[in-house]
Amino acid sequence: MPDAIEVQRLTGALLAAPSPLAAAISALPATAGLYAWWAPPSVLPSFVGLANSADPAHRLLYLGKATRLRARITSNHSRRSGSSTLRRTLAGLLMPTEGYQTTWTDRVILVPGDEERLTRWMHEHLALTWAEHADPLSVEMELISRLCPPLNVDGAARSAALDAVKQARARYYESAGPRPSE
Numbered sequence: 001m002p003d004a005i006e007v008q009r010l011t012g013a014l015l016a017a018p019s020p021l022a023a024a025i026s027a028l029p030a031t032a033g034l035y036a037w038w039a040p041p042s043v044l045p046s047f048v049g050l051a052n053s054a055d056p057a058h059r060l061l062y063l064g065k066a067t068r069l070r071a072r073i074t075s076n077h078s079r080r081s082g083s084s085t086l087r088r089t090l091a092g093l094l095m096p097t098e099g100y101q102t103t104w105t106d107r108v109i110l111v112p113g114d115e116e117r118l119t120r121w122m123h124e125h126l127a128l129t130w131a132e133h134a135d136p137l138s139v140e141m142e143l144i145s146r147l148c149p150p151l152n153v154d155g156a157a158r159s160a161a162l163d164a165v166k167q168a169r170a171r172y173y174e175s176a177g178p179r180p181s182e
Contacts, residue, residue, distance in 0.1 A: 002139040010034060010131045010139060011146065014063070017054035018127030025078065028070040033132040034143060035069060037062040037086065037151075043125045044093060047150040047161050058127055062086050062151040063144055065136035073128065078119055082109040089151050091118055092168030095175065102176040 018038040019027065038058035041048075049060035064086065066072035081087040082105065091100045091110055098121070100114045110118060133139060144155035153169075156162050 002142045006133070007139055007142055007146070010133060010143060013131035014129050014143070014147070015050075015053045016129050018052060018058050018129050020127055021078070021123045024128035024130070025070075025074055028073055028130060029132055030068055030070045031132045032065075032067045032134055032136055033069045033130055034063065034065050034136045034140060035073065035128060035130040036060055036147070036149070037064075038127045038129065039125050046164065049150045050147055052129075060147055060149045061126070062089075063140070063147060063149040065140045067136075069130055069132070078122065079115065080109070081115060081118070082107050085153075086151065087118060087122075088172050089165055089169055090122070092170070092172035093165075094118075094121070095168075095171055100175075102172065104176050104180050108173050108176040 014034060014036045018024075018036075037060075038052055038055075039061050040057055041059050044061065047059075047061060052058040052060065064072070076084045077086050081091055081102075087110075088108075091102070091114070094100060098117065100118065101111045102108050102114075103111050109115070141155045144152050148157070150161040151165055153162065153165055
């Protein structure tokens, strides 16, 4: 069981006013920790997340962990669908409106132009908070349980949002067609 005082500290940091993605990227530490993705209620409106206590114009969408915060956000979440569950989820949710296309490498990824379009979409619509913590895995599930980010699957309670996220992820993978023979 995670230390209650530490969980409270982390919760406070994650519920701080979110930074626009470009500003967050330049401020992220290289250390381990947790991060939370936020968006205005008009973005993905069917996914109702916790209102940010410092900026109620933003709702929580997703919570994750990283052994290196800056690298996780800048290298994975901001660029590559193949190594970001968040990007795959967003792409699957946005496919009907944005028309994203996928292809196979050793895994399903967005085609290069759509990787760039999704990155632009994230910069336009999402914001970020984070909290440094030496062992983020030890507290991640507790924080997901407390904060209920609607785009998380692991640790999430059964709900219509969870079903919709699973359907979006399936749509993402199915959009690439059958896996090519090796």
